[in-house]
Each structure stands twice: as C-alpha cells, then as structure tokens.
Amino acid sequence: MGDQPETADDGRHVVINGRGTFPGVTDTNIDLGRPLQGDVVDLILDDHRRFEALLRDLRDSSSDRDAVRRALATLHTAHAIAEENHVYPRLRGQRAITEHEAEHGEEEHAEGHEAMLAVLELAGTDTQAFDDAVEELARVINHHLTEEELTILNPAREEVGEELRSQLGEEFASERNRQIDGGCGSAEQIRGLVAAARREGLLDEDDGESDGSDD
Numbered sequence: 001m002g003d004q005p006e007t008a009d010d011g012r013h014v015v016i017n018g019r020g021t022f023p024g025v026t027d028t029n030i031d032l033g034r035p036l037q038g039d040v041v042d043l044i045l046d047d048h049r050r051f052e053a054l055l056r057d058l059r060d061s062s063s064d065r066d067a068v069r070r071a072l073a074t075l076h077t078a079h080a081i082a083e084e085n086h087v088y089p090r091l092r093g094q095r096a097i098t099e100h101e102a103e104h105g106e107e108e109h110a111e112g113h114e115a116m117l118a119v120l121e122l123a124g125t126d127t128q129a130f131d132d133a134v135e136e137l138a139r140v141i142n143h144h145l146t147e148e149e150l151t152i153l154n155p156a157r158e159e160v161g162e163e164l165r166s167q168l169g170e171e172f173a174s175e176r177n178r179q180i181d182g183g184c185g186s187a188e189q190i191r192g193l194v195a196a197a198r199r200e201g202l203l204d205e206d207d208g209e210s211d212g213s214d215d
Contacts, residue, residue, distance in 0.1 A: 030054075030071040034177055040087060040168035041153050047079050047176075048145045055138045058119075065125035073116050074185035076141070077193070080109040081184070082175035090168055091152065096159035101151055103202075108144040110197035113190050115140045120187040 033050060035043050054072040057063045088102040115137040122130050156165065197203045 030067060032071060032075050032180060034180075035169075035173040037166070037173060038169045039162070039165045040172050041156050041165060043169050043172055044079075044083070044087070044153060045149070047075065048149070050075060051079075051141055051145060055134075055141065058134050059138070061126065065130070069119050069125070070185065073120055073187075073190060074180055076112055076116055077185040077190060078176045078179035080112065081179050082172045084109065085175055086171040087168060088152075090164070090171075091156055091160065094160055094164070096155040097152055105144075105148060105152060107197075107202045108140070108147065110194065110202040111140050112137075112144060113193045113197065114203060117187060117190045117194055120190065 031050075033046060035046065051072070054068055054075065057068045058065055058072060084106055088097070088105055091097045092099060092102045115133070118133045119130070119137050122133060124130060160168075194203065
C-alpha cells in the first residue's frame with residue numbers, strides 16, 4: 001500500500017455541505033470525507049468503506065434514514081463520476097484493465113443509480129417498500145464493491161506504478177470533491193443518469209422503474 005490518503009477533515013461529524021446548501025443533500029453531520037491526495041486505490045477503498053457504513057445506517061430504523069439516503073446518493077454519484085471520468089479511462093490506457101471491464105464497471109454504476117433512485121423516490125422511510133428498496137440497493141452496491149476490488153483495483157495495484165496511482169488519486173479526489181461541492185446526487189440528477197444509461201445500452205429498457213409510491 002502507498003501513503004495514506006490526505007484529507008481535509010479529521011472527525012466523523014463533518015458537515016457535508018459546509019460551503020452552502022445544495023439540492024442534492026440535506027444539512028447533516030454525516031462524514032463523506034474530503035481526500036486531497038493519495039494512492040487512487042486507497043482513496044477508492046476508503047469510499048467503499050464509507051458506502052458500507054452508510055448502508056448499515058440506512059438499514060437502521062433508529063437512524064435519520066432520510067439524511068443517510070441523501071448522503072449516500074451524493075457519495076455514490078460523485079464517486080461514480082470521478083471513476084468514469086478519470087480512473088477507468090487511464091487504467092484502460094495503461095492496459096491494466098480491458099475495455100470490457102471498464103464498461104462493466106459503468107454498467108454496475110448505472111445499476112447503482114437505478115437502485116438509489118428507487119430509494120430516493122419513496123416518500124417515507126418507515127415502510128416495507130423502503131426496506132425492500134434498501135435491500136436491493138445494498139445488494140447492487142455490495143456486488144459492485146466486491147467485483148471492482150477484484151477486477152479493477154487489483155490490476156491497478158499490479159500494473160500501474162506508484163507515481164501514476166498518486167496522480168490518478170489527485171484527479172479522482174478533485175473530481176469527487178467538485179461534484180459534492182456542486183450538490184450532486186439529487187433525485188433529478190440521478191434520474192437523468194439512469195435515462196442516459198438506458199440510451200447508451202448500460203441498462204435494459206425493460207428494467208423496473210420506481211413509481212415513488214410506498215405500496
């Protein structure tokens with residue numbers, strides 16, 4: 001492992017929209033981290049552990065589930081955009097991963113957006129419909145984390161030098177933080193990402209769509 005990622009915060013309770021109120025998140029003290037630099041593999045793994053923690057909180061009926069789902073939507077959107085814009089293309093260019101592996105990662109991001117949208121569009125957080133949507137979201141995200149760590153992060157460790165991994169880390173962190181600062185992760189944005197993924201063939205056209213009800 002390379003140097004530990006450098007971050008701009010040092011505690012669990014960090015206001016995620018401290019630079020202003022954005023449409024994608026609520027005022028909440030949920031730590032999404034703010035990495036500035038580091039090995040891209042370490043930075044991505046740090047976010048993977050954040051996903052797992054947020055999913056645990058989302059399953060917890062005593063937590064502020066609305067705040068958690070908005071924080072998770074923000075992180076998932078920022079993380080996916082940063083990977084697709086910077087990490088996957090560079091790893092493919094280095095022949096560390098294949099075009100198929102990069103495209104499969106994008107497909108799994110799209111599936112995550114679709115499952116995330118189903119959670120966001122439900123009016124209540126104390127219904128069986130919400131629990132079912134959270135279960136599906138957890139299934140989709142956890143599958144992606146496992147597969148990405150095996151088929152993308154391992155080749156990045158083995159085939160890409162430390163200097164390039166550090167450069168990629170800065171690019172990933174910069175894009176991720178820029179997306180969060182811009183208020184990414186709103187239901188409207190994610191709905192657009194899902195629609196674009198369908199047009200690009202990353203999602204099946206006949207996949208079920210959320211109707212926003214709690215039935």
